[in-house]
Amino acid sequence: MNIVVCVKHVPDATGDRRFEADNTVDRVGVDGLLSELDEYAVEQALQLKEKREGEDITVTALTVGPEKAVDAVRKALQMGADQGVHVIDDAVAGSDYLGTSLVLAKAVDKIAAEQGPVDLVLLGMASTDASGGVVPAMVAERLGLPQVTLASVVETQGDQVRIKRDGDTATEVIGGTMPLVLSVTDQSGEARYPSFKGIMAAKKKPLETYTLADLGVDAGEVGLGASWTEVVETAERPPRTAGEIVKDEDGSGASALTEFLASKKFI
Amino acid sequence: MSEVLVLVDHVAGAVRKPTLELLALAKRLGEPAAVFIGSAEHAGEATAKLAAYGAEKIYVVDDAEIRGFLVVPKVEALQQIAAQANPAAILLVSSAEGKEIAARLAIRLESGLITDAVDIAKDGTTTQSVFAGSYTVAAKVTRGIPIITVKPNSATPVETAGAGTVEQFAVTISDAAKTAQIVAAQPRQATGRPELTEAAIVVSGGRGTGGDFAPIEALADALGAAVGASRAAVDSGWMPHSYQVGQTGKVVSPQLYVANGISGAIQHRAGMQTSKTIVAVNKDEEAPIFELVDFGVVGDLHTVLPAATEQINQRKG
Numbered sequence: 001m002n003i004v005v006c007v008k009h010v011p012d013a014t015g016d017r018r019f020e021a022d023n024t025v026d027r028v029g030v031d032g033l034l035s036e037l038d039e040y041a042v043e044q045a046l047q048l049k050e051k052r053e054g055e056d057i058t059v060t061a062l063t064v065g066p067e068k069a070v071d072a073v074r075k076a077l078q079m080g081a082d083q084g085v086h087v088i089d090d091a092v093a094g095s096d097y098l099g100t101s102l103v104l105a106k107a108v109d110k111i112a113a114e115q116g117p118v119d120l121v122l123l124g125m126a127s128t129d130a131s132g133g134v135v136p137a138m139v140a141e142r143l144g145l146p147q148v149t150l151a152s153v154v155e156t157q158g159d160q161v162r163i164k165r166d167g168d169t170a171t172e173v174i175g176g177t178m179p180l181v182l183s184v185t186d187q188s189g190e191a192r193y194p195s196f197k198g199i200m201a202a203k204k205k206p207l208e209t210y211t212l213a214d215l216g217v218d219a220g221e222v223g224l225g226a227s228w229t230e231v232v233e234t235a236e237r238p239p240r241t242a243g244e245i246v247k248d249e250d251g252s253g254a255s256a257l258t259e260f261l262a263s264k265k266f267i
Numbered sequence: 268m269s270e271v272l273v274l275v276d277h278v279a280g281a282v283r284k285p286t287l288e289l290l291a292l293a294k295r296l297g298e299p300a301a302v303f304i305g306s307a308e309h310a311g312e313a314t315a316k317l318a319a320y321g322a323e324k325i326y327v328v329d330d331a332e333i334r335g336f337l338v339v340p341k342v343e344a345l346q347q348i349a350a351q352a353n354p355a356a357i358l359l360v361s362s363a364e365g366k367e368i369a370a371r372l373a374i375r376l377e378s379g380l381i382t383d384a385v386d387i388a389k390d391g392t393t394t395q396s397v398f399a400g401s402y403t404v405a406a407k408v409t410r411g412i413p414i415i416t417v418k419p420n421s422a423t424p425v426e427t428a429g430a431g432t433v434e435q436f437a438v439t440i441s442d443a444a445k446t447a448q449i450v451a452a453q454p455r456q457a458t459g460r461p462e463l464t465e466a467a468i469v470v471s472g473g474r475g476t477g478g479d480f481a482p483i484e485a486l487a488d489a490l491g492a493a494v495g496a497s498r499a500a501v502d503s504g505w506m507p508h509s510y511q512v513g514q515t516g517k518v519v520s521p522q523l524y525v526a527n528g529i530s531g532a533i534q535h536r537a538g539m540q541t542s543k544t545i546v547a548v549n550k551d552e553e554a555p556i557f558e559l560v561d562f563g564v565v566g567d568l569h570t571v572l573p574a575a576t577e578q579i580n581q582r583k584g
Contacts, residue, residue, distance in 0.1 A: 013533050017398045037515065097380060098373060129398070131514065131537070132382040133363070134370035137338065141371040146446035147338065150363055152508065162450065166509045168362055168464070169278055170454045174337060176447040186515040187508050228379030228410040232392060235403050240559055243545075245552070248566025254574030257546070258582070260562045264544060266468065266490060266523050267579050 001057045002115060004108050005045045005122045006139070007038040007076050009069035010129040017129070023231040024094045024224060025129060027066055034072040037124035039079070039191035044154050044184050045122050046080045046192070052156070058082050060111055064092060064103050070207070077202035078194030084207040085111060091212055094224025097130075101138035103222060106215040108143060119159070119178040125150055125185045140181035148176045152187035269355035270300040270324060274345060274368065275317065276360045280309025284465045285360040287320045287424035289417060292387050297355040299429060300324040302348055304341055306331065310433075318431025320424055326352075326436045338364060339444035342371040347438050349376060354412060356391060361416040361518075362464075369416050378411025385421045385520065385541060399514075399533050400540030418541075419464045420520040455509060458494075463510065466493035468523045469542070471512055473497035473535075475528015475549060475568055478505045482572035483527055489579040495519065495539075497529045513538035527568040531556030548572065 011017045012031040020026050034042075042061065049057040061076035063069050064087040073084035087107050095103065112118045121143070126133035140147035151163035151174075159178040164171065165185075194202070212219055220226055246256045261267050271293035276283045286301075293299035301322040303313050310327045317325050326348050333340035345368065349357065357372065359365035361383050373380035384393040391413050395404045408414070463469065470492045472483035480494070487494045496506035498513050512519055514537040524542035529535060531547070531554055539545070540559065547556045552565040564571055 013399070013537075017401070019402065023404075097370070097382075101370075101374070125515070128514065131397075132366070134366050134380065134382055137367040137370035138374055141374045144443070147367070148447050149367060166507075167364075167452075168462070170452040171509075172449050172453075173451040174447060175450045180447065228373075228377075228408060229381055229406055230409045231404055231406045233405040235405075237396070237401055237403055240545075240561075243557075243559075243561040243563060245557055245560070245563040245565060247552075248564055248571050251570075251574055253548070253564040253566040253571045254578060257548070257562070257564050257571065257575045258578040260546070261490070261523075261575075261579065262582065264523070266544075267582050 001055060001120070002111070002118045003045045003048065003057065003059045003120045003122060004111055004118050005041050005059060005061050005076060005081065006104055007042065007061050007063050007072045008035045008127045009033070009063060009065050009072035010035040010127055013128050019234040022094070022224065023234050028068065032068055032071065034075040035124060035128045037126055037128055037186060038072070040184050040186055040188050041122045041124045042076045042079050042081060043191040044188055047189065048154070048156060058115065060085060062104065062107055062111070063087070064100060064107070066093065073207065074202060075194065077205045077207070078198045079192055080198060083205055085210060086207065087210045087215065089212040089219070091219035091223045094227065095222045096227040096229050097132060097134050097138055098228050099222035099226060101135050101142055103212070103215065103217060104135070104139050105142035106217050107210060110210065110215055117179065121145070121181045123181070123183045125183050136181055136183040143181065145179055145181050146176045147181045148174045149183040151182060151184045154182065154184060154188060269297045270352045271297040272345065272348065272352065272354045272357045273299060273301050274341070274359045274365065275301050275303045275313060276362065276365065277303070277305060277313055280305060280312040282313050282316045284424065285419040288419065288422040289358045289360065290317070290321045291422045291425045292417060293358055294321055295387065295389050296391060298323045300326065300352065300354065302326045302328065302345060304328040304330050304344055306334070314431060314433055318429050319426060321427045321429040322431050323429045324432050324434065326434050328436050328438055333440050333445065335449045336445045337447040337449065338367045339371065340440045341368050342375065343440050343444055344438040345372055346375050348436055349412060356413040356415060359416045361418045366416050369414050373414050376411055376414070378414050379408030380414045381406055381408060382416045384415050384417045387415060387417065396541045399537035418518065418520055460487060461491070461493045463493045463495055463512070463517050464519055466519070467521055468492035469495045469512070469519050469521045470525045470527070471495035471497065471529060472500055472527050473529030474499040474503070476500060476505065478503065479569070480506065482569060482576070486525065486572050486576045489576045497535050526556050527572060529556055530554045531559060
């Protein structure tokens with residue numbers, strides 16, 4: 001069985017995040033890391049492999065991005081993925097969801113062409129930078145596959161996949177048949193830390209680099225120029241004006257709170 | 268004037284509030300045309316409501332054949348309606364389902380997609396709030412039919428009668444669309460409180476509750492609010508995940524957000540920073556949440572909230 005986990009290298013949310021002059025996210029001048037939400041996808045791929053011991057299962061970590069993005073793949077390899085693929089091409093920079101999903105889908109096709117059919121494409125529920133949460137569905141659309149998304153629990157048996165998810169109005173159990181696209185939430189299970197052994201082993205794992213040409217993607221189909229959306233302007237939100245902060249002494253806090261809510265007509 | 272399609276989000280025919288907000292936004296861009304996908308028996312209730320909130324046209328798609336299948340049949344229905352109507356834009360609610368439908372539709376219609384808009388101007392320029400609310404982004408779709416998902420509470424529903432002309436629309440759904448299926452669904456137990464993402468007021472609790480959400484719930488009920496929780500409270504098992512506000516939970520944008528015993532980590536801020544008014548109660552005066560607030564009380568939520576709740580109930584009395 002072939003599992004491809006898509007991982008994204010994102011600016012560290014606890015550090016500075018900013019835009020460049022062309023309104024794309026600054027991915028080079030800031031600290032980056034494997035998106036936390038993708039760690040859960042890597043974890044689920046590894047758990048699936050462990051649960052189905054005895055089967056021949058290959059977990060491939062796939063990323064698209066500039067040079068530093070390979071760190072996301074390395075982290076996945078350290079956690080236990082078997083091999084890595086990094087799509088790197090200057091023309092990709094500034095791609096929107098459509099461009100990104102095209103490159104990912106073509107890379108999955110290439111992995112399948114070289115190593116046999118891909119049964120499962122696993123993703124995090126969203127990235128921690130753009131946080132759109134639409135790429136899993138788009139990759140599924142481009143690959144012509146069903147999607148089961150936002151899983152908090154994943155179970156498989158043979159080619160059957162069952163997930164549980166917390167919908168807006170109901171908790172649902174969703175079923176599908178592989179091949180399919182699966183996305184998981186942070187509820188699916190804590191992601192493991194790479195062990196020392198894992199870190200050492202990762203250095204010897206295969207890591208391939210693809211260009212757009214390797215994937216048969218025309219540079220004109222992706223990148224900022226081919227984006228079907230245009231960012232007109234980005235602006236740092238002015239800091240919220242400092243609010244009034246009171247100390248509660250002998251019940252004064254409750255009265256002040258009630259007064260504030262009443263003054264804003266919330267009562 | 269061109270039609271602007273609005274995919275109706277409903278539960279058994281009861282139209283949810285974010286859809287009414289979309290109708291108000293659609294009116295800015297053209298002629299609001301709602302797309303109702305549901306059972307025939309629920310269509311009447313929905314169409315009446317949609318017309319009352321400005322829908323000029325309502326496409327009704329009977330879902331008898333496609334109920335229980337995920338996302339793709341709705342994509343195909345919208346694709347076929349778009350082919351006939353050639354709309355100026357397609358608006359959906361920024362829910363998990365809304366975004367996934369939009370995602371697949373964008374590829375099929377070769378159209379640009381903007382997610383999580385908090386506003387749409389007359390010319391179609393959207394406003395988004397990104398990086399946990401620290402930046403705003405103005406964007407527009409440059410190719411195809413703009414497909415835009417809009418966060419709940421981004422506009423005020425306007426009660427204004429539209430023609431509400433109903434067109435029964437027969438869709439052809441491919442077999443490939445019927446692959447991923449809802450096997451079982453357990454509706455969330457009714458709490459009697461507003462739904463978290465739709466609520467005008469949200470009262471949330473975090474680690475500082477120590478697991479006791481009674482003061483949170485009592486204040487919420489006094490204010491007619493929804494109850495939320497931080498990731499710390501959910502991870503501790505005090506509240507179910509469906510209550511979680513934050514990047515990996517619900518993203519809310521209410522008129523008033525009251526954070527109690529919540530420090531204000533970036534994950535939480537990403538889920539509530541666009542709230543119009545923010546209030547916090549926390550013992551720790553150094554808590555980062557106080558950087559965001561319009562009003563804050565440094566104090567123990569277990570004494571402040573019950574006292575405030577009592578005063579609020581008296582005033583309402």
